[in-house]
Amino acid sequence: MEPRDPIPGEIREHAAMLDRILANASREVHLSGEPFIVWGIIGAVLNVVPQLIFNGGAPRSLFFVSLAVLAFGIVWTILWARRLARHAERWSNLDVMMAKLCNTIWMLTAVMAIGATTRVFANWASAAIWSFAWAIALVFAGWQGNRIALYGGIVLALSVVAANLAPLYPYAGYVLAAGMLLGMSVTGVLLTTQRRC
Amino acid sequence: MDDLLLSKIRLSAIAELLANEWMTFSALLRAVNTTNGNLGAHLAKLVEAGYVAEEKVFVDRKPQTRYRLTKSGRNAFVAHVSEMQKLLEQAQ
Structure with missing residues (x-):
């Protein structure tokens, strides 16, 4: 068909x-x-267990329970990612970028938290960098238009600041744990609820 | 102007695919808000023109059709927008 000159x-x-059309096309x-x-x-759990052990409220053997919980988390994530890849109806450019960002954060934070603990990341630093790393991922998602993620990221970041305050520092593990629950788990519940609505 | 992109349905489909690595037929159907047959016919034209690539996969033993924008589809869209802008400037 030959192109025609439009009026x-x-x-x-x-x-x-x-x-x-471009304004309505999905960007979030x-x-x-x-x-x-x-x-x-x-x-x-990973924050509460060492705090309990440090305070003398639990035996050192509880540390192995937290390792088991971590292993469960890794296995669950692999299975979940495989299920998501199979059942997704779309894979947006932003989703690809978020996945790459989360994988980068996860890998680098694991290297730092495991490889640089005891000296460079002493005391609660190795726990705090997890909170900080996930705060980065959530705030980044927030800037792409996801307000729930933004608030979750801010809560997580603030929990690290709160754990550093003098009166709260003796309970830093509990404060970081609260940040994880409020900043990540509650965010997750809200995201899941939002999707189903 | 590219006649293929003068259709609202085809333009909507391409706009959705621009923001996604790939989309299933059902996701596109919801996004574009048209009927099954209508979307199928428009997508067939885009696939024939090489603007959209179609792939059939099996998910839990059920067939699923996925679409992704090709490089020539992206270029055609960019050229179309650019042409529209030029024509608008000339008309003013």
Whole structure:
């Protein structure tokens, strides 16, 4: 078919249609709530256990329970990611970017938390960098239009600041745990509820 | 102007695919808000023109059709928008 010359009115109509379509096209990053619920709880457990041991409220053997919880989290995440890849109806460019960001954060934070603990990341630093790293991911998602993620990220970041305050520092593990629950798990619940509505 | 992109349905489909690595037929149907047959016919034209790539996968033993924008589809869209802007400037 040969291209035809459109009349000016048609051009304006078409340009207006183009504007409307582009404005309505999906741009928001779609976050699944489940991993945030699970890792918020796991993060809380990993923070509470050493605090309990430090305070003398639990035996050292409880540390192995937290390792088991961490292993469960890793296995769950792998299975969840496989299920998501199979059942997703779309994979947006932002989703791809978020996945890459989360994977980068996860890998680098794991290296720092495991490899640089005891000296560079002493005391609660290795726990705090997890909260900080996930705060980065959530705030980034928030800037892509996801307000729930934004608030979750801010809560997580603030929990690290709160844990540093003199009166709260003796209970830093509990404060970081609360940050994980409020900043990640609650965010996950809200994201899951929002999707179902 | 690219006649293929003068259709609202085809333009909507391309706009959705611009923001996504890939989309299923059902996701596109909801986004574009038209009937099954109508969308199928428009997507077939885009696939024939090489603007959209179609792939059939099996998810839990059920067939699923996925669409992604090709490089030539993206270029055609950019050229179309650019042409629209030029024509608007000339008309003013």
